[in-house]
Amino acid sequence: MTVAGDTIVNLGYGEAELMAILMAREVRDGEVSACGALSQIPATGLLLAKEMHAPNAELIILNTVFRPFHTSRQFHFLAQRGELGLFFVSGVQIDGFGNYNLHQIGADPERPEVRFPGGYGGGMIYYCAQRTVVFRTEHTRRSLVERVDFISAAGSSPANVLRLGNPSKLITPKANFRFDKDAARLRLDTIHPTYTLEEIRENTGFDLGVTGPAAATPAPTAEELHALRSVVRPKMIATGTYAAWAERSIGSG
Amino acid sequence: MGVPYVPVIGLVGTDLLKRRDDMVLAPDPFDGKTVSVVARAMRPDVAVFHVDKADRQGNVSCGYPVEAVILAEASRHVIVTAEEIVDRLDEKDATGTFVPSILVDAVVHAPFGSHPAGMTGRYAPDKAHMKEYVAASRDDAAFAEYLKRYVFDVGSHAEYVERFVPREWQRPLTEVIR
Numbered sequence: 001m002t003v004a005g006d007t008i009v010n011l012g013y014g015e016a017e018l019m020a021i022l023m024a025r026e027v028r029d030g031e032v033s034a035c036g037a038l039s040q041i042p043a044t045g046l047l048l049a050k051e052m053h054a055p056n057a058e059l060i061i062l063n064t065v066f067r068p069f070h071t072s073r074q075f076h077f078l079a080q081r082g083e084l085g086l087f088f089v090s091g092v093q094i095d096g097f098g099n100y101n102l103h104q105i106g107a108d109p110e111r112p113e114v115r116f117p118g119g120y121g122g123g124m125i126y127y128c129a130q131r132t133v134v135f136r137t138e139h140t141r142r143s144l145v146e147r148v149d150f151i152s153a154a155g156s157s158p159a160n161v162l163r164l165g166n167p168s169k170l171i172t173p174k175a176n177f178r179f180d181k182d183a184a185r186l187r188l189d190t191i192h193p194t195y196t197l198e199e200i201r202e203n204t205g206f207d208l209g210v211t212g213p214a215a216a217t218p219a220p221t222a223e224e225l226h227a228l229r230s231v232v233r234p235k236m237i238a239t240g241t242y243a244a245w246a247e248r249s250i251g252s253g
Numbered sequence: 254m255g256v257p258y259v260p261v262i263g264l265v266g267t268d269l270l271k272r273r274d275d276m277v278l279a280p281d282p283f284d285g286k287t288v289s290v291v292a293r294a295m296r297p298d299v300a301v302f303h304v305d306k307a308d309r310q311g312n313v314s315c316g317y318p319v320e321a322v323i324l325a326e327a328s329r330h331v332i333v334t335a336e337e338i339v340d341r342l343d344e345k346d347a348t349g350t351f352v353p354s355i356l357v358d359a360v361v362h363a364p365f366g367s368h369p370a371g372m373t374g375r376y377a378p379d380k381a382h383m384k385e386y387v388a389a390s391r392d393d394a395a396f397a398e399y400l401k402r403y404v405f406d407v408g409s410h411a412e413y414v415e416r417f418v419p420r421e422w423q424r425p426l427t428e429v430i431r
Contacts, residue, residue: 070318070349071318071319071320071350072320073320073323080262099266103268103269109268119269123263123264123267123269123270124261124262124263124264125263126263127262127263127264127265128262128263150268151266151267151268151269152267152268152269153263153267154264154265154266154267155266156266157265157266158265158288160286160287160288161265161287161288161289162260162262162281162287162288162289163262163263163265164262
C-alpha cells in the first residue's frame with residue numbers, strides 16, 4: 001500500500017516487492033550479477049530475474065548459499081577482471097553526480113554527526129562492475145542530496161583514469177533515475193505508479209535533469225508478482241536467504 | 254606478496270583517497286597514459302588475530318573462511334590467539350582457513366578471546382556488552398571509562414573472562430562446541 005496525498009491507494013504490491021521487481025529487470029541473462037551483504041531487496045531481485053528472463057544469470061549473493069566463493073578476495077578479483085556485469089549497492093546519501101556516501105554525515109568531515117561502518121570495497125567495485133545500480137529505500141531530500149557529505153564511491157572519473165564500468169541507475173520506491181555518463185549526472189528516468197513529477201521534485205535534493213514530462217514506470221506484472229511470491233519467497237525461506245525478511249516483506253503466493 | 258606497491262582500480266574521486274598518504278595517482282608504466290591509484294604495500298610489524306584452534310607448532314585452524322593467510326604473509330611477526338590449543342593440527346583437520354606454522358611466531362591460549370564480538374561456531378556476540386561499547390564510543394570521556402573498566406584495570410585474560418564473559422557461556426569447552 002502506498003500513501004498518495006491523503007488517500008491510501010491499494011496497488012496490490014508493497015514497496016519492497018516493487019523495488020525487487022525493478023531490480024530484477026536490470027539483470028541480463030548470462031551475466032554475473034551480485035549484491036553485497038545485508039542486501040535483502042537486491043537478493044530478491046536477483047533470484048526473481050533468474051525465474052523470469054535470466055535463467056542463465058550467475059548470481060553472487062554475499063553471505064548466503066548463493067555465493068561461489070569463500071572469501072571476499074575472490075569476489076574482488078573477479079570484479080577487477082571485469083567479469084562482474086551488475087552490482088547493487090545502497091548509500092546513506094546519494095547525490096546528483098552519482099556519488100554515494102556510506103561513511104559519515106555532517107558538514108565538517110573532522111567532526112561528523114554520525115559515523116557508519118564505511119564503504120567496504122565500494123569505492124573499487126563502483127569502478128569495476130560493468131553496471132552498478134544504486135538503490136535507496138528512502139526517497140527524501142535528506143537521502144537524495146545535491147552533494148554527499150563524504151564521497152565513499154565516485155560516480156564519475158576523468159577520461160584518463162582506469163575504470164571498467166559506471167553507475168547505471170538509481171532505484172527508489174518512487175522513481176528510477178538513469179546515469180548520464182557524458183554529463184556525469186543522474187537524470188529522472190521513470191516515475192512509479194501513483195507518484196507525480198511534482199512529488200518527485202519535492203522529495204529529491206538534486207536537479208532532476210528533465211524539462212518535459214517523465215515516463216511512467218511499467219507497473220509490476222501479474223507474472224512478476226506470481227514468480228516473486230510463489231517461487232522466490234519459498235526459495236528464500238528454504239535456503240535461509242533473508243528468510244525472516246522474506247516472510248515479512250513478500251506476499252505469499 | 255612481497256612487492257613494494259600495487260595498482261588499485263577505483264577510489265579516484267573519493268574522500269577516502271584524500272585521507273590516505275599511502276595511496277597516490279600514477280600512470281600505467283606500459284602505456285604511459287592511463288592513470289590509476291597505486292597503493293604502497295602494507296608491511297605490519299605485528300599481526301594479532303583470533304582463531305578457533307592452534308597447535309603447539311603454530312599451525313592454525315581459523316574455524317571459518319577468512320583472509321588470514323595474506324595478513325600473516327604481510328606481517329613481520331604473527332601472534333595468534335586461540336580458543337583451543339591442540340597437540341597437532343594438519344591442514345586436513347582445519348575448519349575454514351588453515352595457516353601453516355611457518356607464518357606464525359607465537360600462539361596464545363585465549364578462550365573467549367573474541368568477546369564481546371562473537372566467534373563463528375563457538376559463541377554469538379554479547380549484545381548487552383556491545384550496546385555498552387557503542388554507547389561508550391559516543392565521546393572520548395565515556396570511551397576512556399570503558400577502556401579503564403574492561404582493559405586497563407583488568408589484570409589478566411583469565412580475570413577478564415571471569416568477570417565479563419556471561420556466566421552461562423562458561424561451560425566446559427566441549428559443550429560449547431556441540
